[in-house]
Amino acid sequence: MDWQSQLIKIYLTICNFFSQLSPHTFLKISPNSNPLFTDEEVITIYIFGILNGLKNVKSIFKYIKNFLFDWFPYLPSYEGFLFRLNSLNNVFPELVKFLLKNDKFKIAFNSEENITLVDSLPIMLTKNSRFYKCKTANDISSIGYCSSKETYYYGLKIHLIATFRNKKLATPKFLKVTKASVHDLTAIKEDLLTLKDTKILADKAYIDKKTKRKLGHIGSEIHTPIKLSKSKKELSHDEKVYSKIVSSFRQSIEILFSWLIETSGIQIASKVRSSKGLIVHVFGRFSACLFKYMFIF
Numbered sequence: 001m002d003w004q005s006q007l008i009k010i011y012l013t014i015c016n017f018f019s020q021l022s023p024h025t026f027l028k029i030s031p032n033s034n035p036l037f038t039d040e041e042v043i044t045i046y047i048f049g050i051l052n053g054l055k056n057v058k059s060i061f062k063y064i065k066n067f068l069f070d071w072f073p074y075l076p077s078y079e080g081f082l083f084r085l086n087s088l089n090n091v092f093p094e095l096v097k098f099l100l101k102n103d104k105f106k107i108a109f110n111s112e113e114n115i116t117l118v119d120s121l122p123i124m125l126t127k128n129s130r131f132y133k134c135k136t137a138n139d140i141s142s143i144g145y146c147s148s149k150e151t152y153y154y155g156l157k158i159h160l161i162a163t164f165r166n167k168k169l170a171t172p173k174f175l176k177v178t179k180a181s182v183h184d185l186t187a188i189k190e191d192l193l194t195l196k197d198t199k200i201l202a203d204k205a206y207i208d209k210k211t212k213r214k215l216g217h218i219g220s221e222i223h224t225p226i227k228l229s230k231s232k233k234e235l236s237h238d239e240k241v242y243s244k245i246v247s248s249f250r251q252s253i254e255i256l257f258s259w260l261i262e263t264s265g266i267q268i269a270s271k272v273r274s275s276k277g278l279i280v281h282v283f284g285r286f287s288a289c290l291f292k293y294m295f296i297f
Contacts, residue, residue, distance in 0.1 A: 001295055003052070006048070006051070006295065007044070007048050007068075007071070009295075010044050010047050010048055010051075010291060011040065011041075011044045013099075013291070014040045014043050014044050014047075014095075015040050017094075017095055017098045017099075018039065018040055020098075021091070021094060035074075036074040037072070037074040037075060037076055037084070039084070039088060039091075041072055041074075042081070042084045042085055042088060043085075043088060043091070043092075043095070043284075045060060045061075045064050045072065045075075045081075046060060046085060046280075046284055046288075047284070047287060047288045047291055048060075049063060049064070050263075050264050050265075050284070050285055050288035051263075051288050051291060051292055055265045056271050057081075057082055057085065058078065061075075061078050061081050061082075062078075085280060086274065086276040086277050086280055087276070088280070089275075089276040089277075089279040089280050090279075092279060092280055092282075092283035092284050092287060093177075093279070093283050095283065095287050096175055096283050096286055096287055096290065099287060099290040099291070099294070100172065100173065100174070100175075100290065102290075102294055104171075104293060104294045104297060105171055105172060105173065105290075105293075107163045107165070107171055114197070114198050114199060115163070115164035115198070115199050115200075115201060115249065116161060116162070116163060116164070116173070116195055116198045116199065116200045116201070117161070117162045117163070117164055117170055117200075117201050117202075117249070117250060117252055117253040117256075118159070118160070118161050118162075118188065118192065118200060118201075118202045118206065118253070119159075119160060119184075119202065119203060119250070119253045119254070119257070120157050120158065120159045120160070120184045120187070120205075121157070121158050121160065121257050121260070121261075121266075121267065122144060122146045122149075122153055122155060122156075122157055122180060122267065123155045123156040123157065123158060123177075123180075123266065123267060123269055123278075123281075123282055124146075124153040124154070124155045124267060124268055124269060124270070125137065125141060125153075125154050125155040125269050125270060125272060125278070126153065126154050126155070126270060127146075127149075127151050127152065127153035127154070128151060128152070128153075130154075131143055131152050131153050131154040132154075134154040136154075136272060136273060136274070136278070137272065137274060137275040137277075137278045139275055140156065140179065140275050140278065140279070141154060141155050141156055141179060141180065141278070142154070142179040142180050142181040142182075143180060143181060144157060144179070144180025144181050153180060154180065155180050155269060155278075156177055156178065156179060156180055156269075156278065156282060157177070157178050157179070157180050157182065157184075157187070158175060158176070158177050158266075158282065158286070159175070159176040159177070159178065159184065159187050159188045159191075160172060160174070160175055160253065160256075160257075161173045161174040161175075161188070161191065161192075161195070162252075162253050162256055164201070164249060164252050165252070168297075169252075169255065169256055169259060169293075169297065170252045170253050170255070170256040171293075172256070172289075172290065172293070174191060175286060176188060176191065177282055177283075183205070184203075184205040184206060185205060185206050185208055185211065189208075189211055192206075192211065192215065192222070193211070193214055193215065193218070195215075195218075195220055196218045196219055196220060197218070197219040197220060198219075198220050198221075199220070199221050199222075199223060200215070200220060200221065200222040200223065201222075201223050201224075201246055201249045201250050202222060202223070202224050202250070203224060203225065203250065204224055204225055204227045206222065206224055207224050207227055223246050224246060225243035225246050225247055226239045226242065226243050259289075260285075260286070260289050263288070263289050263292055264285035264286070264288050264289050265285065266281070266282065266285040266286060266289070269281050269282070
């Protein structure tokens with residue numbers, strides 16, 4: 001898809017999204033406002049910029065001003081654009097929900113492939129020795145620990161439910177965002193209990209007998225690598241094979257996370273300076289990834 005078609009497709013999709021958005025969800029900057037530079041254009045520019053490798057708001061603004069001003073003749077100053085973008089922070093979570101309803105994210109299950117993947121990804125405002133000093137967006141952020149990177153960080157955590165696709169990128173299905181300190185299972189337990197008749201593959205953080213029993217009541221199973229404990233010092237051969245199989249399937253969502261990071265730079269939010277900006281960063285960049293998924297798959 002050429003860039004013109006991509007830009008038009010994004011804009012038309014955003015217009016469609018706004019046309020069905022409840023007025024109770026979002027009001028314009030002023031109830032009587034009708035700006036020449038529209039909210040649809042604000043979001044289109046941001047999404048388009050992310051998809052074209054521009055990793056921060058200032059670089060996106062400069063690119064549009066220098067090369068696409070004819071497409072957006074009422075583009076305000078950078079400060080005006082940033083204000084408008086952050087004012088739309090509550091819209092981006094609704095945009096994610098809207099995009100996930102697209103047919104591209106609806107998988108036709110069959111008896112052999114009905115596997116759901118669940119995992120979390122840290123969103124870092126800062127990490128290492130600086131994590132305890134950061135106070136940015138402290139109403140929605142906190143200190144957490146990333147076991148895969150063996151590091152403490154300050155920020156958020158995204159919790160993702162996706163559908164496994166053999167030899168293909170996993171399909172995003174559901175997104176939730178919490179403070180970094182919230183335990184993975186605590187964050188998403190109630191959402192897991194809505195998943196009927198599926199096999200759920202997760203890591204050891206999701207081990208919980210009560211949740212497993214409740215899932216069984218709705219025809220679902222949860223599989224995790226087997227965890228060692230005081231009473232279990234070593235895995236049997238069969239347990240090692242089982243854990244390896246679960247981990248091999250889970251690589252699919254790990255690859256999806258890598259793709260999200262490569263596509264949008266979603267994991268590092270060190271340039272963010274406010275809660276509104278952090279919400280835009282997470283949900284806006286995830287929205288950009290959903291657009292790319294729709295374009296290429």
